[in-house]
Amino acid sequence: VIYWCELAWLGGERVEDGVLLEVEGGRVASLELGVAEPPPESQRLDGVTIPGLANAHSHAFQRALRGRAQAERGSFWSWREQMYELAASLDPDSYRTLARSTFAEMARAGITVVGEFHYLHHDREGNRYEDPNAMGRAVIEVANEVGIRITLLDTCYLHGGIGEVLSPVQRRFSDGDAERWAERVAALDEGPLARIGTAIHSVRAVDPESAKWVAEWAGERPLHAHVSEQPAENEDCVAAYGRTPAEVLADAGALDRSFTAVHATHVTDRDVGLLGTTGCGICLCPTTERDLADGVGPARRLHDAGTSLCLGSDSHAIIDPFEEARAVELDERLVTGERGIHAPADLLRHATAGGYESLGWEPAGLEPGMLADLATVGLDGVRLADAERDKLPAALVFAATAADVRHVVVGGEFVVRDGDLI
Numbered sequence: 409v410i411y412w413c414e415l416a417w418l419g420g421e422r423v424e425d426g427v428l429l430e431v432e433g434g435r436v437a438s439l440e441l442g443v444a445e446p447p448p449e450s451q452r453l454d455g456v457t458i459p460g461l462a463n464a465h466s467h468a469f470q471r472a473l474r475g476r477a478q479a480e481r482g483s484f485w486s487w488r489e490q491m492y493e494l495a496a497s498l499d500p501d502s503y504r505t506l507a508r509s510t511f512a513e514m515a516r517a518g519i520t521v522v523g524e525f526h527y528l529h530h531d532r533e534g535n536r537y538e539d540p541n542a543m544g545r546a547v548i549e550v551a552n553e554v555g556i557r558i559t560l561l562d563t564c565y566l567h568g569g570i571g572e573v574l575s576p577v578q579r580r581f582s583d584g585d586a587e588r589w590a591e592r593v594a595a596l597d598e599g600p601l602a603r604i605g606t607a608i609h610s611v612r613a614v615d616p617e618s619a620k621w622v623a624e625w626a627g628e629r630p631l632h633a634h635v636s637e638q639p640a641e642n643e644d645c646v647a648a649y650g651r652t653p654a655e656v657l658a659d660a661g662a663l664d665r666s667f668t669a670v671h672a673t674h675v676t677d678r679d680v681g682l683l684g685t686t687g688c689g690i691c692l693c694p695t696t697e698r699d700l701a702d703g704v705g706p707a708r709r710l711h712d713a714g715t716s717l718c719l720g721s722d723s724h725a726i727i728d729p730f731e732e733a734r735a736v737e738l739d740e741r742l743v744t745g746e747r748g749i750h751a752p753a754d755l756l757r758h759a760t761a762g763g764y765e766s767l768g769w770e771p772a773g774l775e776p777g778m779l780a781d782l783a784t785v786g787l788d789g790v791r792l793a794d795a796e797r798d799k800l801p802a803a804l805v806f807a808a809t810a811a812d813v814r815h816v817v818v819g820g821e822f823v824v825r826d827g828d829l830i
């Protein structure tokens with residue numbers, strides 16, 4: 409298959425005109441720049457084509473809370489009660505239906521890979537389904553039916569809080585112990601568009617001994633964990649263990665290049681150093697962090713310390729990777745009183761390559777050898793119609809929305825064409 413991109417972003421400060429991509433076996437085989445006219449046999453991608461966008465932190469079912477959970481007063485903890493109510497009501501069929509809407513919306517937003525942080529494992533009483541992986545398989549199948557890649561971050565969840573028993577709704581999240589969690593996860597299969605990764609829900613839900621066990625078992629697989637999303641999580645952790653969540657995870661041997669800390673909003677200077685020197689990923693979820701009144705994390709300091717950043721839409725209050733990307737910069741402006749903290753090209757990299765790395769996929773984009781996962785943003789919409797070509801990477805980050813995405817290609821095949829899901 410040959411794709412002709414009217415314009416393409418190859419990672420720099422500018423976009424290239426007329427880029428011809430030859431795709432073989434789902435990967436970019438060759439690339440030619442400056443091709444003014446599309447050859448007759450090529451598929452036209454009018455607009456500016458960028459590597460596929462990665463959504464590195466998703467709880468697919470939480471999209472159903474949209475509008476329900478936003479209008480009320482409260483905190484993260486009152487939101488969690490509403491989320492638990494929803495979680496209690498789901499079975500594999502309703503989970504599938506919810507996930508289908510979520511992943512379809514993602515595909516139309518230009519998202520080509522999702523990291524599903526999955527802890528809804530068992531039935532409402534907490535018993536295993538006949539297939540203990542019925543829920544996980546449902547979510548993988550739905551992502552693949554829609555046509556996007558998925559890393560199922562199968563999540564170990566054992567306690568209701570530090571030293572607390574599981575509440576009735578939390579029982580369906582737990583396998584009882586880390587060994588039984590691993591035995592279940594080992595039965596999951598990967599596929600051309602599916603990888604199996606791992607997660608420690610948080611230091612609230614997994615004790616240090618079990619975290620160590622999970623980190624060892626995970627080995628080279630992606631390992632994610634919610635880290636310091638809320639001040640109360642830090643306070644409980646320090647009170648119980650005399651250490652912060654990042655310190656507990658470091659002592660458990662979890663922190664390395666295959667680890668991604670989700671949120672890292674309320675991290676200490678020492679935590680920033682630990683996460684940086686071990687080369688961890690950090691998944692920022694700014695639209696959810698806003699929605700839940702979590703706070704604004706120190707993205708610049710985390711990046712400077714040596715972490716690689718990626719983005720997630722988490723609770724899916726909205727699904728818009730451009731909004732997540734600009735929020736990293738704009739939210740930090742509000743906190744610091746400074747502008748230009750993150751370069752636009754860096755923000756685009758966090759929204760694309762950063763997520764692929766965090767989710768255990770090879771690089772995707774427009775270079776030869778890469779997975780041919782692409783998103784094309786139309787320039788005929790009201791927001792970008794007058795954007796100057798040599799300022800396009802910045803215009804995409806600061807003005808584009810998910811609604812401007814026209815075409816999406818995964819593994820060399822159209823998933824969205826002219827705005828419609830194939």
Ligand SMILES: [Zn+2]
Pocket residue numbers: 465467525634670722
């Ligand atoms: Zn989350």
